[in-house]
Amino acid sequence: MTTLLNRRQWLQAAGATVAAAALASPARLLAQTPAAAPRRSLVASGLVRLNYNENPFGPAASAKAAMAQAANERAFRYADAEERELLELIARREGCRPEQIVLGAGSGEILDVAGFHFGLERGEIVAAHPSYMALLNAADRVGGRAVRVPLNARFEHDLPAMAAAVTPRTSLIYLVNPNNPTGTVCDAAELKRFVREQAERTTVFIDEAYLELTDDFAGRTCAPLAVEGRNVVVARTFSKIFGLAGMRLGYAVMPEKLAVTLRARMTGSLSIVTIAAAIASLQDAAYVAATRAKIQAGREALVAAVKALGRECAVPHGNFVFFRTGMPAPEFIARMRAEGVEVGRPFPPLLDWARISIGLPEEMAACHRALRRVLG
Ligand SMILES: Cc1ncc(COP(=O)(O)O)c(C=O)c1O
Known part of the structure; x- marks a missing residue:
């Protein structure tokens, strides 16, 4: 497994x-x-920070007001009742029972716990390459083994090749849709067929951290397969569309029995302020639509700029764009930093590609200027 x-x-x-x-x-x-x-x-640093796929538009006004109120009035309370309210709200959103939901301090905590659980006893985890590493890194720490399947020519998960990589030793298939760092999505029908079939053989985990930023959240999500009780886990986060990365909250939907197992491995508990933000955010459809539109506009403008500079680009569906710079990643990163813009780290094996997150309009203007200087 990689040592990165x-x-x-x-x-x-x-x-x-x-x-x-x-x-x-x-x-x-x-x-x-x-x-x-x-x-x-x-x-x-004073640099424009476009390297962590954060949502620069930040939380909804309703979430900020709810956080302020919770901090002022209830910071001294444990969040038991509020957590129950959040669970019920999420369960209504997903059409499942609250018992099927696991909450975490960011979806990152859930990825870690899943990595520990499925990596134990030398569990083999089939995943795309390159893709998001947190779950695989956690599995690695307990002796698990990653089976990395290269992306296809369109930089999407190669689902047939991933199916072929599954063996009786496979404890988990980990899919990231949209994928990080490429931003690509799987074809919805093909993905659902794959998940249904493979869930008969092993557990399938779909990380949908960026799915609310795509054109068709409802059509693409695999959560209904988990709700039906198949051997499927779908993870979501409040860090991306809801602009709450610093507040640390995520959740996953899964069969009740697995939820009991994973919940037993969690060690933290949630902040009452974070929960208040989440409850407000989930009820603020107007904020979600407006934020999605702003991020999509920034994404389209960046793709156009990159293409105008003659660079190949993966088709992005999240809040970041992945494209071929034609120079070694460390050099591109250093040259962009010299222009005042921080971009994503190198993503082996695509070492002459770069990932840039969508920032505020003025940050994107600085990014476009820097790109013209570095690649023009
Ligand atoms: C694909 C993917 N999953 C999960 C996460 C973790 O997000 P968080 O722990 O903030 O919920 C990230 C963060 O960038 C991500 O890119």
């Missing part, structure tokens, strides 16, 4: 450094943190 650290592991590594030097000043800590991979909260 993902962002969470970087942060954990940095966190360990911080804990060991708890009495040091932030400036000293930064100086001591190796390889200039500081905790982002300590950095005031």
Whole structure:
């Protein structure tokens, strides 16, 4: 399995450094943190940050008001009743029972727990390459093995090749739809057929972190297959469409029995402020539609700019664009940084490609200027 650290592991590594030097000043800590991979909260780089696929439009006004109210009035309470309310709201959204939902501090926590669970006893996890690494990295930490299946020529999951990679040792198939870093989606009918068939053989996990940003959320989601009780897990996050990455909340829908197992492995509990934000967000359809339209407009403009510069581009459906720069990723990253724009890390094996997240209009204007200088 790859030894690349993902962002969470970087942060954990940095966190360990911080804990060991708890009495040091932030400036000293930064100086001591190796390889200039500081905790982002300590950095005031002044750069345009288009490297983490965040939603720069931020939370809905209704979510901000709910957070302020929860912080002012209920911060001293444990969130039991609020968590129940959130679970019921999510269950209504998904058309399932609350018992089929697992909440996590970001979908990242659920990916970690799933990685630990399915990676145990040398479990083999079939996944696309390149794709999002958190679940595979977690599995790796408990001795699991990743079976990486290259994307097809359109940079989409190669579903026939993934089906062929499943063996009796496979404990999980992990799909990311839309995929990160490529932004591509699977054909909806082909994907659902694949999930139905493979769920008879093993557990199928679909990470739908960016699905609300696509043209057809309802037509593309695999959650109904999980709701029906098939051996399917669908994970969602409040970090992307709802603009709540810093508040840390995600959830997954799955058969009740698996939910009991995974829930038993969770170690944290949720903030009452975060839950208030989520409850407000889920009821704010106007915010979701407006944010999706703004991100789609930024995405289309970036694709047009990249193509105008003669660069090949994967078809994006999330809040980021993946394209071939024609130069080694570290060089492109350094040259964009010199122009004031941070872009995504290298994504092996596509080492002359780059991922750029959609930012605010003024951030995108800076990005377009930088691209013309670096690639023009
Ligand atoms: C595909 C995918 N899944 C899950 C996550 C984790 O998001 P969070 O932990 O903020 O919910 C990310 C974050 O970028 C992602 O790209």
